Amino acid sequence: MTGGYVFIATSLDGFIARQDGDISWLLARDDLAEDHGFDPFIGRMDAMVMGAGTWAAVQELDPWPYPVPVLVLSRRLAGQAPPARLEGRVRFVDLAPEAAMEMLAAEGAQRVYVDGGQVIRSFLRKGLIAEIILTQVPVLLGQGLPLFGPLPHDIDLKLLASHAFPSGLVQSHYRVAR
Numbered sequence: 001m002t003g004g005y006v007f008i009a010t011s012l013d014g015f016i017a018r019q020d021g022d023i024s025w026l027l028a029r030d031d032l033a034e035d036h037g038f039d040p041f042i043g044r045m046d047a048m049v050m051g052a053g054t055w056a057a058v059q060e061l062d063p064w065p066y067p068v069p070v071l072v073l074s075r076r077l078a079g080q081a082p083p084a085r086l087e088g089r090v091r092f093v094d095l096a097p098e099a100a101m102e103m104l105a106a107e108g109a110q111r112v113y114v115d116g117g118q119v120i121r122s123f124l125r126k127g128l129i130a131e132i133i134l135t136q137v138p139v140l141l142g143q144g145l146p147l148f149g150p151l152p153h154d155i156d157l158k159l160l161a162s163h164a165f166p167s168g169l170v171q172s173h174y175r176v177a178r
């Protein structure tokens with residue numbers, strides 16, 4: 001069955017960005033240059049789904065960091081062509097979480113990297129997330145864009161592994177209980 005996989009960093013108080021989308025508090029950390037397991041993670045993925053907010057933050061990245069086909073969920077951008085340099089690698093679609101996963105499943109994807117706070121929350125609400133690798137950064141931002149939010153019911157998680165890096169970053173790998 002096709003499942004969603006999250007690999008994301010938050011402040012200790014659970015924010016993925018400041019309210020205005022700023023993630024310099026994350027990017028400015030020298031310790032991020034340490035290996036935190038992104039390469040082996042993305043190496044296991046067949047495709048990626050991200051929200052329009054995350055697309056806005058990553059669209060200029062050069063080199064493009066995602067070696068798998070990327071689906072950007074956006075009512076605003078749906079139907080538009082991606083920038084020429086990302087042709088064949090990025091598609092803009094207006095699909096609900098289940099429909100996006102069904103489309104990727106039909107294309108043969110089993111493991112889908114899901115990114116963006118709003119998108120992750122909508123996939124969690126639909127039971128489409130299989131695993132979460134959460135890296136907590138030892139900073140309190142007080143406010144910002146949250147990773148988690150309201151749910152129709154509790155979601156139980158099983159801790160598969162936890163690792164504290166010398167930098168103070170703590171990474172926890174969870175499987176979503178079914």
Ligand SMILES: NC(=O)c1ccc[n+]([C@@H]2O[C@H](COP(=O)([O-])OP(=O)(O)OC[C@H]3O[C@@H](n4cnc5c(N)ncnc54)[C@H](OP(=O)(O)O)[C@@H]3O)[C@@H](O)[C@H]2O)c1
Pocket residue numbers: 007008009010015016017020021022023026050051052053054055057073074075076077095096097115116117118119120122145
């Ligand atoms: N800390 C980290 O590791 C990390 C990781 C990723 C992102 N970020 C940061 O997080 C910010 C973006 O996150 P975000 O929570 O604001 O937005 P997001 O989830 O990336 O994007 C949300 C947007 O996606 C579109 N959308 C389409 N279908 C959707 C669906 N089913 N569910 C939800 N949204 C859907 C909507 O835009 P339309 O109006 O176009 O439809 C919505 O406004 C950026 O600042 C980025 O830098 C941080």
